[in-house]
Amino acid sequence: MKTTSKYLLCFGQEPTELMLMPDFRVVLCEYLVGAKGVYLWVEQSPVTSRKAITRQFVVARPGKSVPENYEYIDSAVDPFGSRAHHVFQLPVKTGSRNQAPFSRILPQSPGTPAPVHPAPGRRI
Secondary structure, three states: OOEEEEEEEOOOOOOEEEEEOOOOEEEEEEEEOOOOEEEEEEEEOOOOOOOOEEEEEEEEOOOOOOOOOOEEEEEEEEOOOOEEEEEEEOOOOOOOOOOOOOOOOOOEOOOOOOOOOOOOOOOO
8 A cells, every 4th residue: 555645845954854664755846835835745655653764855945055965856946936946865874763753744634734843943
């Protein structure tokens, strides 16, 4: 069984951590004008806390440098602001167990309110 989940990526220096299943696949990256945010749609098996893995994504604007080992995922364009937002996945950390708690970021299903993210510079 597979499902597609929508995740909001935060802007700024800090990457957005997502708890995903090992078989995840990014199927769409899009800037939503109404929400003024970049969203990832991810296909994966249903999320369970025991099997979930942490992956980090960062949004970069054109001209912003990112390390060479960041993996380019896709670009999202704001059609009215004429801005592009480029999404990169950070390399997987090996040998450490610094995964975020499972309940920190969950998929947003249709008809549910958008997740609340802290202001830049604030931690949950």
